[in-house]
Amino acid sequence: MLAREKTHMVHVGDVAIGGGAPVVVQSMTNTPTTDVEATLSQVARLRDAGCDVIRVAVPTRKAVAPFGVICAASPIPVIADVHFDHQIAIDAIRHGAAGVRINPGNIGSLERVDRVAEAAGEAGVPIRIGVNAGSLDPEVASRADLDLPERLAASAVGFVAHLEGQGFSDVVVSAKAHDVPTTIKAYELLSREIPQVPLHLGVTEAGTMLQGTVKSAVGLGTLLSEGIGDTLRVSLTADPEQEVRVGWEIISSLGLRRRGPELVSCPTCGRTQVGLIPIAEEVGRALEGIDAPITVAVMGCVVNGPGEASGADIGVACGKGEGVIFRKGKVERTVPEDQIASALLEEIRAGL
Amino acid sequence: MLAREKTHMVHVGDVAIGGGAPVVVQSMTNTPTTDVEATLSQVARLRDAGCDVIRVAVPTRKAVAPFGVICAASPIPVIADVHFDHQIAIDAIRHGAAGVRINPGNIGSLERVDRVAEAAGEAGVPIRIGVNAGSLDPEVASRADLDLPERLAASAVGFVAHLEGQGFSDVVVSAKAHDVPTTIKAYELLSREIPQVPLHLGVTEAGTMLQGTVKSAVGLGTLLSEGIGDTLRVSLTADPEQEVRVGWEIISSLGLRRRGPELVSCPTCGRTQVGLIPIAEEVGRALEGIDAPITVAVMGCVVNGPGEASGADIGVACGKGEGVIFRKGKVERTVPEDQIASALLEEIRAGL
Numbered sequence: 031m032l033a034r035e036k037t038h039m040v041h042v043g044d045v046a047i048g049g050g051a052p053v054v055v056q057s058m059t060n061t062p063t064t065d066v067e068a069t070l071s072q073v074a075r076l077r078d079a080g081c082d083v084i085r086v087a088v089p090t091r092k093a094v095a096p097f098g099v100i101c102a103a104s105p106i107p108v109i110a111d112v113h114f115d116h117q118i119a120i121d122a123i124r125h126g127a128a129g130v131r132i133n134p135g136n137i138g139s140l141e142r143v144d145r146v147a148e149a150a151g152e153a154g155v156p157i158r159i160g161v162n163a164g165s166l167d168p169e170v171a172s173r174a175d176l177d178l179p180e181r182l183a184a185s186a187v188g189f190v191a192h193l194e195g196q197g198f199s200d201v202v203v204s205a206k207a208h209d210v211p212t213t214i215k216a217y218e219l220l221s222r223e224i225p226q227v228p229l230h231l232g233v234t235e236a237g238t239m240l241q242g243t244v245k246s247a248v249g250l251g252t253l254l255s256e257g258i259g260d261t262l263r264v265s266l267t268a269d270p271e272q273e274v275r276v277g278w279e280i281i282s283s284l285g286l287r288r289r290g291p292e293l294v295s296c297p298t299c300g301r302t303q304v305g306l307i308p309i310a311e312e313v314g315r316a317l318e319g320i321d322a323p324i325t326v327a328v329m330g331c332v333v334n335g336p337g338e339a340s341g342a343d344i345g346v347a348c349g350k351g352e353g354v355i356f357r358k359g360k361v362e363r364t365v366p367e368d369q370i371a372s373a374l375l376e377e378i379r380a381g382l
Numbered sequence: 383m384l385a386r387e388k389t390h391m392v393h394v395g396d397v398a399i400g401g402g403a404p405v406v407v408q409s410m411t412n413t414p415t416t417d418v419e420a421t422l423s424q425v426a427r428l429r430d431a432g433c434d435v436i437r438v439a440v441p442t443r444k445a446v447a448p449f450g451v452i453c454a455a456s457p458i459p460v461i462a463d464v465h466f467d468h469q470i471a472i473d474a475i476r477h478g479a480a481g482v483r484i485n486p487g488n489i490g491s492l493e494r495v496d497r498v499a500e501a502a503g504e505a506g507v508p509i510r511i512g513v514n515a516g517s518l519d520p521e522v523a524s525r526a527d528l529d530l531p532e533r534l535a536a537s538a539v540g541f542v543a544h545l546e547g548q549g550f551s552d553v554v555v556s557a558k559a560h561d562v563p564t565t566i567k568a569y570e571l572l573s574r575e576i577p578q579v580p581l582h583l584g585v586t587e588a589g590t591m592l593q594g595t596v597k598s599a600v601g602l603g604t605l606l607s608e609g610i611g612d613t614l615r616v617s618l619t620a621d622p623e624q625e626v627r628v629g630w631e632i633i634s635s636l637g638l639r640r641r642g643p644e645l646v647s648c649p650t651c652g653r654t655q656v657g658l659i660p661i662a663e664e665v666g667r668a669l670e671g672i673d674a675p676i677t678v679a680v681m682g683c684v685v686n687g688p689g690e691a692s693g694a695d696i697g698v699a700c701g702k703g704e705g706v707i708f709r710k711g712k713v714e715r716t717v718p719e720d721q722i723a724s725a726l727l728e729e730i731r732a733g734l
Contacts, residue, residue, distance in 0.1 A: 060650035069652070087652030111651065113685050136685070164686030164693075208646045208690070210635045214607060235648045235681070235690060238666045242647075243592070244599045244631035251600030252607045255566060265649040267662040267680070273649065279596035283562045294560045295594075295619040296587045298412035299463065300421070300439030310619040314590045328619070329587070331441075333465050333488070334516030338560065338587060341516075 037228045037260060040156045040202055042083050043107025043128035047156075047202060047261045048228025052287050053254070054261035055277040056230070057270045058085040058111065063093040069100050072270065077106050079274040080289050083261070085109040085131060088122050098125030109158065116142035120149040129202075131158040134189045135165040143189065147198040156200040157193070158230055161186045163207035179215035182207065187223050202261065203227050206234035210249040221258045228260040235265060242266040243276050250280050291317045291378075294338055294345075295328040302330035303350040304367045312371040317378075326378060327356075344377050346370055357381065389580045389612060392508045392554055394435050395459025395480035399508075399554060399613045400580025404639050405606070406613035407629040408582070409622040410437040410463065415445040421452050424622065429458050431626040432641050435613070437461040437483060440474050450477030461510065468494035472501040481554075483510040486541045487517040495541065499550040508552040509545070510582055513538045515559035531567035534559065539575050554613065555579050558586035562601040573610045580612035587617060594618040595628050602632050643669045643730075646690055646697075647680040654682035655702040656719045664723040668730075678730060679708075696729050698722055709733065 039049025047054050057076050061068040063086055073084050088097050088110045101108045109129040110122035116137050119130045123146075132146060150157050161182050170176075170185040182205035190201060203224065205216040213233050220229055233249040236242035246264040253259050262280070264273040281287045295310040310328045317326065327345030329335035339345030340359040347354050353370040355362045355377055365373045391401025399406050409428050413420040415438055425436050440449050440462045453460045461481040462474035468489050471482045475498075484498060502509050513534050522528075522537040534557040542553060555576065557568040565585050572581055585601040588594035598616040605611050614632070616625040633639045647662040662680045669678065679697030681687035691697030692711040699706050705722040707714045707729055717725045 058649065058651050060654060061652060063652040085651075089653045093652070133685070162686055164689040209637075210603075211607070211637055235646045235679075235686065237645045237647050238662055240595070240627065241631055241635075241645060241666075243595055244603075244628060245635045247596045247599030248603030248607070248632060248635045251562075251596075252604045255563070255600070255604045267647040267649060267659055269659075270649070275592065276596060279593055280600060283593075283597045283600045285561075285563055293589045293593060294587045295589050297410065297617040297619060297622070297625065299410050299437075300413060300415040300445070301441045302412060307619055307621075310590055314593075327587075333485070334514055334587065337516040 038199070038226050040200060040228050042109060042156060045082050045107050047230075051260070053259065053281045054082045055080055055274055055281070056083045056085060056109075056261055056263040057081045057273045057277070058087070058263065060270055063087055063089070063100070064096045066096045066099050069096075070103055073100070073104050073106065073108075076270055076274055079271045080278050081106060081274045083107050083109060083128075085111050085263070087111045088118050089113070091115070091118060091121070094118060094121045094125055097122055097127070101126035101128070113137070116146050119146045123149045123153045123155060127155060129156045129158060131160045133160050133162060133165055134185055135162065135167045135171075140192055143192070144196055147193055147196060150200065151198055156202055157198075158202040158204060159186055159189045160230070161203075161205040162234060163209070163212065164234070178207065179212050179219060182212070182216040183219035183223060186220060190224050190227055201227060202230050204230040204232060206232045208233065208235040208245075210245050213249045214252050217253050217258055218256070229258060231259040231262040232265055237267060239266060239268045239272060242268070246276060247280050247283075251284065254281065254284055254286060288323045290321050291324045291326055293317060293326050293328065294342060296330050296334065296338075298330050301333065302348070304330065304348040304353065304370070306330040306348065309371045313374055316375050320378070324378065324381070326374070328374070344374065344381060346374050390551070390578050392552060392580050394461060394508060397435050397459050399582075403612070405611065405633045406434045407432055407626055407633070408435045408437060408461075408613055408615040409433045409625045409629070410439070410615065412622060415439055415441070415452070416448045418448045418451050421448075422455055425452070425456050425458065425460075428622055428626055431623045432630050433458060433626045435459050435461060435480075437463050437615070439463045440470050441465070443467070443470060443473070446470060446473045446477055449474055449479070453478035453480070465489070468498050471498045475501045475505045475507060479507060481508045481510060483512045485512050485514060485517055486537055487514065487519045487523075492544055495544070496548055499545055499548060502552065503550055508554055509550075510554040510556060511538055511541045512582070513555075513557040514586060515561070515564065516586070530559065531564050531571060534564070534568040535571035535575060538572060542576050542579055553579060554582050556582040556584060558584045560585065560587040560597075562597050565601045566604050569605050569610055570608070581610060583611040583614040584617055589619060591618060591620045591624060594620070598628060599632050599635075603636065606633065606636055606638060640675045642673050643676045643678055645669060645678050645680065646694060648682050648686065648690075650682050653685065654700070656682065656700040656705065656722070658682040658700060661723045665726055668727050672730070676730065676733070678726070680726070696726065696733060698726050
């Protein structure tokens with residue numbers, strides 16, 4: 031477990047963010063909010079995939095009433111995502127939002143922000159101040175003395191200071207850009223300038239599956255490995271369930287949280303004498319249905335195979351046309367190639 | 383461009399590693415090395431995908447002659463990957479290897495390492511000292527006073543010191559583990575203890591496509607963003623072309639090197655009023671055939687859409703059933719939803 035910076039703890043429904051709580055995985059629905067059934071069905075799928083908190087866009091006043099129905103029926107806390115119209119944010123809070131995200135760049139005057147904070151304070155729900163490089167407050171955006179990460183940070187810090195001056199400190203902050211170095215630097219500035227405020231990490235508009243996964247993993251992984259970040263949302267132009275899967279892979283890779291098994295499998299090379307890729311893929315697919323935090327090694331040759339396989343809970347080290355199955359370092363049995371995947375799965379199930 | 387630590391420069395064939403050279407992308411063939419035709423065909427595909435240097439396993443003495451044929455015909459420099467038998471390493475060098483990778487944990491005595499270094503020195507090719515958590519030198523592996531990252535680093539540093547004592551300093555070092563925090567810490571130690579030596583980054587046995595991509599991006603991205611690393615190999619239990627693609631995505635995401643276009647595309651949400659995912663995917667696939675380093679934005683709504691779309695070289699900001707096409711911030715035209723992808727591609731091609 032990496033040392034993480036200690037912030038205030040904020041509560042979104044029954045989920046704690048910051049103050050030493052585990053990193054919270056978020057996503058956002060992409061169904062029309064007015065379609066309550068489709069949205070709730072997506073929320074249920076996202077919860078099953080490991081989503082802790084869900085954000086739902088409330089783009090119009092007409093969407094507020096269905097949003098309230100979604101909040102009441104959702105199995106996980108729901109945050110309202112509101113742009114332009116502060117009255118929608120206030121109404122969403124009154125309809126049961128567990129939190130509200132507003133963007134200082136487009137919500138209007140500080141007076142309007144204060145009205146939202148009043149409603150949030152009355153309801154006891156936090157506000158996420160979500161700054162975005164694509165929609166910066168024009169006043170900050172024009173400051174030639176600051177580079178983009180500094181503008182992102184300055185915008186967020188200004189709003190936090192304003193709200194704290196009004197007696198409202200139940201806030202989470204984000205400052206997203208689609209450029210990874212900009213995102214990293216903006217969050218590093220935030221963690222120095224407002225160390226008490228929980229940070230919501232994200233690389234925005236990161237792109238389709240492969241590019242978006244890599245940009246998010248590099249950006250969020252770098253920050254988390256520095257101890258920065260209390261909650262995250264991976265942004266992908268893909269099914270939101272993939273955002274949740276990638277989010278979990280990022281925090282699991284750093285040992286910050288663990289969900290289900292880990293598969294240690296070697297890249298193949300000219301030494302491999304079995305069809306390892308399909309075996310690893312079959313085992314990987316089967317592991318998706320298992321919640322236990324076991325480590326499973328699928329290794330193709332004698333170089334690192336026996337060492338890794340015996341260090342795992344269950345493992346196989348493959349030789350020419352066969353595989354040696356290990357359990358906690360002890361050889362269980364040797365099976366021919368076409369039985370490796372099934373034997374490994376049998377051993378995994380037997381050990382649960 | 384991030385500030386990177388300055389190391390000695392090493393040459394693998396005509397490719398420079400370290401000393402301020404661009405980060406070099408490597409992969410490894412998984413065809414039998416004795417199958418020269420299949421191996422060369424895979425090398426050609428990997429070169430087309432962006433692979434700068436290729437590693438080929440030489441597992442037996444019988445594989446040395448075909449390895450020599452591969453070296454002579456390969457369009458990119460070839461490194462021999464050798465375990466256990468130092469004579470194979472010597473023979474591979476004499477058969478034209480542009481470099482050789484040996485593992486201190488299994489190559490045997492220091493005397494044998496010295497014979498390999500003599501052959502490398504005569505041929506003018508570098509040695510990669512490739513330490514691996516799964517196959518540590520037993521003497522180092524048993525040191526209870528060190529944790530695993532310290533053992534990995536100590537093993538590599540010891541071999542570098544030994545070779546430098548023998549007058550051989552044409553080395554690159556790696557210290558890979560399948561655990562990301564262990565890998566990060568091991569390389570941080572190496573960059574402090576042997577700052578002059580170019581480092582080859584990798585998270586080993588990272589797993590299948592999604593998990594392996596995330597673990598590699600988090601581990602290598604964190605190190606590169608700290609200025610550590612001169613070359614990398616992403617290890618995936620998948621087609622090696624995917625390793626090259628992910629490697630490029632990692633270095634591109636940090637602005638260290640750029641290959642082809644960047645797609646900025648938003649995650650969809652309840653505000654999106656067009657079918658954005660298929661549009662972004664179609665544009666993404668079309669961009670794979672384009673080498674120009676342009677930025678293309680595909681945005682789903684009015685919140686960040688116009689800002690991002692106008693900041694890109696070519697972009698679209700979508701509204702209800704239509705999209706506004708921008709070029710360098712200037713509106714070009716508005717097209718109905720079913721023509722967005724084709725209009726965007728037309729504009730991209732017109733601008734090349």
